Amino acid sequence: MIAVRPHQAQEEHRFADGEIPELAPQPNNPYLKAPEPEHCPGPESENAGKSDSCTGCANKEICSSLPKGPDPDLPIITEKLSSVKHKILVLSGKGGVGKSTFTSMLAWALAADDELEVGAMDLDICGPSLPKMLGAVGESIHASNSGWSPVYVGDNLGMMSIQFMLPDKDSAIIWRGSKKNGLIKQFLKDVNWGQLDYLVIDTPPGTSDEHLSVTSYMKESGIDGALVVTTPQEVALLDVRKEIDFCKKANIKVLGLVENMSGFVCPNCKGKSMIFKPTTGGGEALAKEMGIPFLGSVPLDPRIGKSCDTGESFLDMYPDSPACTAILDVVDALRDTVGDEV
Amino acid sequence: MEEPPKSLAKVKHIILVLSGKGGVGKSSVTTQTALTLVSKGYKVGVLDIDLTGPSIPRMFGLEGKKIHQSSKGWVPVHLSTNLKIMSLGFLINDRGSSVVWRGPKKQAMIKQMLSDVFWDELDYLIIDTPPGTSDEHITIAEELKFANPDGCILVTTPQQISVDDVKKEINFCNKVKFKILGLIENMSGFVCPYCDECTNIFSSDGGMNLCRDLGLRFLGKLPIDPSFNEMIETQGDKEGKTLVDFYKENTSFTRFNDIIQLILDDNLPNRLQNLTL
Numbered sequence: 001m002i003a004v005r006p007h008q009a010q011e012e013h014r015f016a017d018g019e020i021p022e023l024a025p026q027p028n029n030p031y032l033k034a035p036e037p038e039h040c041p042g043p044e045s046e047n048a049g050k051s052d053s054c055t056g057c058a059n060k061e062i063c064s065s066l067p068k069g070p071d072p073d074l075p076i077i078t079e080k081l082s083s084v085k086h087k088i089l090v091l092s093g094k095g096g097v098g099k100s101t102f103t104s105m106l107a108w109a110l111a112a113d114d115e116l117e118v119g120a121m122d123l124d125i126c127g128p129s130l131p132k133m134l135g136a137v138g139e140s141i142h143a144s145n146s147g148w149s150p151v152y153v154g155d156n157l158g159m160m161s162i163q164f165m166l167p168d169k170d171s172a173i174i175w176r177g178s179k180k181n182g183l184i185k186q187f188l189k190d191v192n193w194g195q196l197d198y199l200v201i202d203t204p205p206g207t208s209d210e211h212l213s214v215t216s217y218m219k220e221s222g223i224d225g226a227l228v229v230t231t232p233q234e235v236a237l238l239d240v241r242k243e244i245d246f247c248k249k250a251n252i253k254v255l256g257l258v259e260n261m262s263g264f265v266c267p268n269c270k271g272k273s274m275i276f277k278p279t280t281g282g283g284e285a286l287a288k289e290m291g292i293p294f295l296g297s298v299p300l301d302p303r304i305g306k307s308c309d310t311g312e313s314f315l316d317m318y319p320d321s322p323a324c325t326a327i328l329d330v331v332d333a334l335r336d337t338v339g340d341e342v
Numbered sequence: 343m344e345e346p347p348k349s350l351a352k353v354k355h356i357i358l359v360l361s362g363k364g365g366v367g368k369s370s371v372t373t374q375t376a377l378t379l380v381s382k383g384y385k386v387g388v389l390d391i392d393l394t395g396p397s398i399p400r401m402f403g404l405e406g407k408k409i410h411q412s413s414k415g416w417v418p419v420h421l422s423t424n425l426k427i428m429s430l431g432f433l434i435n436d437r438g439s440s441v442v443w444r445g446p447k448k449q450a451m452i453k454q455m456l457s458d459v460f461w462d463e464l465d466y467l468i469i470d471t472p473p474g475t476s477d478e479h480i481t482i483a484e485e486l487k488f489a490n491p492d493g494c495i496l497v498t499t500p501q502q503i504s505v506d507d508v509k510k511e512i513n514f515c516n517k518v519k520f521k522i523l524g525l526i527e528n529m530s531g532f533v534c535p536y537c538d539e540c541t542n543i544f545s546s547d548g549g550m551n552l553c554r555d556l557g558l559r560f561l562g563k564l565p566i567d568p569s570f571n572e573m574i575e576t577q578g579d580k581e582g583k584t585l586v587d588f589y590k591e592n593t594s595f596t597r598f599n600d601i602i603q604l605i606l607d608d609n610l611p612n613r614l615q616n617l618t619l
Contacts, residue, residue: 093395093440095364095473096499126474127362127507170506172362172475172513177445180476205364205473206394207440208448233571235369239395242440249442264532264543271536275543275566279575302543309502309545 074220077188081221084119084196086338089214089226089252093239095205097231098260098298100129101308102327103202106227107134108313109331111157116197119150121187122161123214124204125180126173131163135311140164147190160191177209184213205239207246215250224338225253227295230286231261232278237286244290255337256295258330259283264300265322275300295333298326346489347456349415352463353387354612356491357605358482358520362507364473366499367528369397370570372470375495377589378602380425384465387418389455390429391482392472393448394441399431403577403585407432415460422584428459445477452481473507475514483518490613493521495561495605499529500548508549512556523605524559525549532566540565561601570594 036059041047048054049064057063081087090103100122107120122130131137131151139151141164150158162173162183175183193199204210215223226247230240240257247254259282264275278285287294301323307314315324350356359372372388379386390398399405399419407419409432418426430441430451443451461467472478494515498508508525515522527549531540543566553560573588589595 095395096366096504097364100503126476127364127510129503129507132503132506170509170513172510172517174475174480174514174517176477176480177448207442208394209444209477212442212444231365234575235397235400235571236365238397238400238437241438242395245438246440246442249440264541266534266537266539267541268539269534269537271534273532273535273568275532275568277568277571277575279572300543302541302545305501305503305544 073185073189074217077185077217078220080189080191080193081199081218084193084199084221086197087199087201087218087221087223088255088334088338089201089203089223090229091203091211091226091243091247092205092229093207093241093243093246094230094236097229097236097240099205099229100124100133100202101304102227102229102258102260103130103200104133104308105315105327106200106331106334107157107159108315109328110198110200110335111154112315114156116156117195118157119193119196119199120157120159121191121199121201122159122163123184123187123201123210125162125175125183125210127204128161128163129308130159130202131161132311133308134159136161136164137169137311147192148186149192158193160187180209181213184210185217188214188217207242211246211250215252223252225255227255227334228257228292229260230257230283231276232259232263232274232282232297233276234280236276237280237283240286241290244292254290254292255334256293256330257283257287257290258295259297261300262297267302293333293337295330296326298330299323344488347453347485349456349459349461350467350489352614353461353467354464354614355466355610356469356486356489356613357466357523358469358471358491358494359497360471360479360494360511360515360520361473361497361504362475362509362511362514363498363504366473366497366504367526367564368392368473368497369401369470371495371497371526371528372398372468373401373574374570374589374594374598375602376425376466376468377586378595378598379466379468380422380586381590381595381599382602382606383424385424385463387426387461387464387467388428388470389459389467390427390431390470391452391455391478392470393430393443393451393478395472396429396431398427398429398470401574402427403574405431405437409433412460415458416455417460422586425586426461426464428455448477449481452478453485456482456485475510479514479518483520487518491520492610492613493523495523496525496558497528498525498549498552499544500527500542501545502548504544505548505552508552509556512558522558523608524561524601525553526561526601527563529566530563559604561604562597564594564597567592567594 039053041051043063054060111118134153142149152158376386410417418428
């Protein structure tokens with residue numbers, strides 16, 4: 001066993017975050033500079049910094065100076081989100097499997113029902129893709145005393161992304177986790193969604209700050225669950241397995257797994273190729289192994305990527321395609337799972 | 343901290359593989375860069391700083407291997423005498439369990455990887471990264487600030503959604519003064535095995551046009567090649583052959599060899615000579 005040495009990590013920003021105007025005061029920084037020792041009482045506990053295991057821990061000083069007790073912003077978030085009926089996270093351990101594509105499809109599909117009010121929130125702060133996919137490039141957010149207004153891409157479809165706040169669309173958001181957490185909190189606390197039937201939340205790949213923050217900030221208001229996206233090959237499943245493990249640890253219900261990019265039908269000869277080969281059984285086998293519902297497979301269709309680039313709804317443009325049918329089946333299964341009348 | 347991390351004391355060249363976008367093939371490009379350099383006789387190390395989604399152990403068929411501690415530091419996993427690999431994947435006991443770490447812990451781990459791994463002599467160290475411009479990237483840039491790395495290879499897929507994120511990564515590189523060695527357009531077209539018709543599943547030319555617009559060197563297009571993935575997946579049947587041997591027979595090798603040759607032809611100076619120690 002290799003011991004991970006507590007490190008004198010510095011919270012300095014040698015490469016400053018100067019590309020973006022200050023968004024808001026940062027929250028108290030409860031973020032430790034070293035791994036917690038064994039038997040750590042936890043930085044929020046009354047014993048933080050005082051227990052036996054705190055002796056010699058590099059975090060000791062931070063922990064003893066932290067404010068104790070619950071985060072005062074949590075009740076505000078809970079109140080704000082009380083007008084949102086269903087909250088769904090779109091997750092994957094792996095990048096580029098179609099989280100944002102699926103979030104946009106889900107948003108389009110739900111908003112196609114005039115009866116529903118839908119919101120889409122983009123928590124991928126370093127690589128926000130949702131504005132382009134939903135056709136909202138170049139929009140900006142309006143702030144007022146009462147908070148931020150979402151950008152509306154349809155009568156009943158609003159969205160929020162950091163992309164709307166950038167001075168230049170190609171600006172890099174060179175932010176450490178603690179700063180990303182501050183923005184996520186603001187997205188949850190300050191955005192005026194109004195009455196929503198669905199809030200669909202797109203996330204970056206991994207199991208780090210964004211994932212921990214969104215799940216802990218929304219703990220009280222309740223998340224219906226997560227839609228987990230994968231592609232068929234084992235190198236993707238490997239990371240997705242970790243994400244499902246994270247959901248278990250964070251007490252997030254997995255609503256289901258969807259396999260994207262599964263198989264490609266040549267438009268010329270109709271021959272089928274498994275481009276990302278499911279050598280270990282693909283998404284279906286993983287779902288069985290982990291005991292979670294498998295919601296379906298969506299084939300590769302070059303027109304999906306194209307409509308994401310142009311910000312148009314693939315579902316509206318190619319309603320008869322096999323991919324469209326597969327996506328709508330997943331959306332229906334999802335609505336069933338969260339207890340919505342389809 | 344005005345000197346390079348001590349693990350790099352005998353490392354002649356450092357190349358990072360970056361992309362703003364996930365799933366575009368950073369780990370695959372890292373793997374192919376390493377295998378190609380080894381096939382040319384170089385001593386190569388691979389450092390995987392994607393902590394929450396490490397793919398490198400699987401790419402090299404080394405899942406389940408462990409890192410050992412020696413008096414000289416962490417001993418990376420050896421695939422052969424000329425190819426050494428370090429990944430957080432080797433420190434995790436169960437391949438299915440998640441590493442749920444916030445920034446400061448990731449930062450501490452990357453710092454430790456740079457100070458404690460015993461690479462010994464290397465011609466090239468290839469660093470695989472997660473997508474984005476956050477903790478891992480800021481940390482590696484800080485750690486390498488005085489290490490004089492050769493630069494980075496950027497990877498994108500052709501569609502605009504991916505190119506947009508890569509533009510952000512380019513801005514990051516400029517900000518932290520990473521030299522951009524060039525850009526690879528990965529997953530560029532798929533040739534149907536039945537009728538040889540090429541379909542641009544993820545559109546085409548996005549990476550090439552980006553290079554033209556920004557005056558970056560375009561290293562080339564790599565089509566979707568299921569035979570490479572198959573080689574990675576089936577590396578179990580060895581018949582006494584190494585992964586490098588298999589790769590040299592793979593259809594991707596010729597194309598990738600050309601790409602690496604472009605970088606080698608730059609004759610970038612050995613960083614050890616350049617450092618004022």
